[in-house]
Amino acid sequence: MNLALYREFRPKTFDDVVGQEYIINTLKNQIKYNRLTHAYLFCGPRGTGKTSTAKIFAKAVNCTHSADGNPCGLCAECVALNEANTDIIEIDAASNNRVEEIRDLREKVAFPPLIGKYKVYIVDEVHMLTDSAFNALLKTLEEPPAHVIFILATTEIHKLPATILSRCARFDFKLLEINTLIEHLRHVFDSKGIKYDEKSLHLIAKAGEGSVRDMLSIADSVASYANYNITFDVAEKVIGLSNRDSIKKILQSLANKDISALFTSIKEVLGAGKNIQVLCKETADFIKNLIMIKVGVGDYAVLDILPGEYAQIADIATLFDVNFLKRAFSKFAEIELNLKYSLNPENLFESACLTLLDDGAAQVNTVAQSTQRVATNNVKPTQTVQLQPVQEAEPQATVQPTAPVQKSETDRVWGNVLIKVRENNLFALSNALTSVFKVEEINKRLILHTNDLSSRDLIDNKDKLDVLLKLVNLFDESITKIEVMYDKQNASTQDIKDNLKEIFKSKIKFKE
Numbered sequence: 104m105n106l107a108l109y110r111e112f113r114p115k116t117f118d119d120v121v122g123q124e125y126i127i128n129t130l131k132n133q134i135k136y137n138r139l140t141h142a143y144l145f146c147g148p149r150g151t152g153k154t155s156t157a158k159i160f161a162k163a164v165n166c167t168h169s170a171d172g173n174p175c176g177l178c179a180e181c182v183a184l185n186e187a188n189t190d191i192i193e194i195d196a197a198s199n200n201r202v203e204e205i206r207d208l209r210e211k212v213a214f215p216p217l218i219g220k221y222k223v224y225i226v227d228e229v230h231m232l233t234d235s236a237f238n239a240l241l242k243t244l245e246e247p248p249a250h251v252i253f254i255l256a257t258t259e260i261h262k263l264p265a266t267i268l269s270r271c272a273r274f275d276f277k278l279l280e281i282n283t284l285i286e287h288l289r290h291v292f293d294s295k296g297i298k299y300d301e302k303s304l305h306l307i308a309k310a311g312e313g314s315v316r317d318m319l320s321i322a323d324s325v326a327s328y329a330n331y332n333i334t335f336d337v338a339e340k341v342i343g344l345s346n347r348d349s350i351k352k353i354l355q356s357l358a359n360k361d362i363s364a365l366f367t368s369i370k371e372v373l374g375a376g377k378n379i380q381v382l383c384k385e386t387a388d389f390i391k392n393l394i395m396i397k398v399g400v401g402d403y404a405v406l407d408i409l410p411g412e413y414a415q416i417a418d419i420a421t422l423f424d425v426n427f428l429k430r431a432f433s434k435f436a437e438i439e440l441n442l443k444y445s446l447n448p449e450n451l452f453e454s455a456c457l458t459l460l461d462d463g464a465a466q467v468n469t470v471a472q473s474t475q476r477v478a479t480n481n482v483k484p485t486q487t488v489q490l491q492p493v494q495e496a497e498p499q500a501t502v503q504p505t506a507p508v509q510k511s512e513t514d515r516v517w518g519n520v521l522i523k524v525r526e527n528n529l530f531a532l533s534n535a536l537t538s539v540f541k542v543e544e545i546n547k548r549l550i551l552h553t554n555d556l557s558s559r560d561l562i563d564n565k566d567k568l569d570v571l572l573k574l575v576n577l578f579d580e581s582i583t584k585i586e587v588m589y590d591k592q593n594a595s596t597q598d599i600k601d602n603l604k605e606i607f608k609s610k611i612k613f614k615e
């Protein structure tokens with residue numbers, strides 16, 4: 104279950120926005136004293152309130168009964184704007200970044216607003232515009248009609264041309280102070296009837312690293328996992344899982360045979376204060392999960408993962424051959440004990456990784472077909488050391504009958520999208536996507552098959568689909584739509600158990 108707290112608690116008035124006091128005061132005053140300008144630039148890290156503030160501002164400039172600069176929510180204009188946003192036009196530059204779209208916008212800005220005094224264009228992620236689109240936008244910014252206000256928002260201000268910067272009133276949104284976050288989280292939990300203790304509150308707020316949105320997404324996972332009753336142990340467990348990101352990186356570099364990435368990711372974990380023995384144990388545990396997923400286990404009681412993590416880990420499992428995983432599992436299990444007595448445990452761990460990397464059988468790029476084993480000697484180590492763990496899709500090589508099954512273009516795109524989702528810390532989306540077990544492309548539409556009804560409902564809404572399409576388009580521009588299909592998948596439990604017994608021999612027991 105997923106609460107989508109960040110959406111439920113989207114601020115509706117300026118007074119709901121936490122932190123950012125300087126910005127909020129200035130904007131309120133501009134409205135109160137009618138000192139509006141035609142172009143605003145909201146920049147700053149993600150999840151700090153840029154889009155929310157832009158939307159509030161767009162309503163406030165049209166509200167006829169605004170109190171202290173806030174939109175009243177009740178006047179004819181506020182009501183009309185809440186229903187049909189004809190005068191508040193949100194453009195996501197990430198998916199509408201072409202010059203044609205901006206030209207289209209230039210033609211439309213000439214028409215007066217239908218509801219209130221102003222037409223407000225909110226251009227989100229404006230740094231994603233192409234050069235020619237920037238130039239087209241610039242023309243509009245030079246001579247905007249009196250009834251138009253632009254709000255450009257971006258997380259990457261350094262990517263904007265100086266010509267745009269110089270035409271906008273700039274507001275820098277800041278990461279939030281830990282205490283502000285704590286108090287906001289307290290308010291959210293209290294109003295949802297979620298129980299917590301002070302220590303957990305602090306831990307979750309801290310994990311948000313200054314972003315309200317990230318904090319609420321993490322709070323979401325913790326609250327659903329803890330069933331509305333948050334204890335420090337659970338919070339720590341859920342948050343601690345982010346250690347897995349490092350393990351995933353290590354495995355990814357093994358799959359890519361990327362020595363440089365391998366050393367970097369090991370260094371990263373150790374630099375973060377992690378004990379090498381713990382790392383080794385967690386790596387072994389993680390690999391155990393990969394093996395189980397590979398053979399089809401879907402039971403969280405057996406797997407040591409969160410319900411939300413399944414699809415992502417399954418995706419990693421597709422990078423490896425089950426025989427390789429078995430060897431890796433024994434290797435890490437074997438050195439775990441030796442690490443304790445080693446004078447240089449780091450070297451021991453690294454050398455274990457290198458042995459695995461050399462063994463030339465890490466990967467099969469099939470889509471999780473445990474039945475379709477690939478002879479290990481079919482896969483040759485790549486010659487070059489790659490610096491990027493994940494590469495953009497390359498044209499597919501001609502498939503020879505004996506060659507390992509290639510991951511389809513769609514799967515590659517999807518794999519890259521999943522990584523982007525994680526990189527951008529879209530926890531809620533990432534959780535929901537874990538139920539997607541198959542992705543196919545039909546007539547430029549990407550169909551996501553999920554075997555979980557509640558996840559389908561979570562993915563299948565405009566917000567999420569918009570974000571996803573944006574990310575998909577980074578790797579495949581031709582996709583125009585994403586659809587989610589519920590698809591009950593039947594795996595026989597007996598098959599799964601047999602498979603597991605095969606692999607773990609006596610080390611695994613099932614409750615009958």
Ligand SMILES: Nc1ncnc2c1ncn2[C@@H]1O[C@H](COP(=O)(O)OP(=O)(O)O)[C@@H](O)[C@H]1O
Binds near residue numbers: 111121
């Ligand atoms: N300053 C803030 N005050 C209150 N909630 C916020 C704030 N910043 C972000 N949020 C929360 O995060 C969600 C996303 O915020 P958003 O305005 O889209 O951030 P940004 O555009 O800066 O990435 C909101 O729906 C809200 O729940």
Ligand SMILES: [Mg+2]
Binds near residue numbers: 153154155227256
């Ligand atoms: Mg935004």
Ligand SMILES: [Zn+2]
Binds near residue numbers: 174176177180
């Ligand atoms: Zn109003």
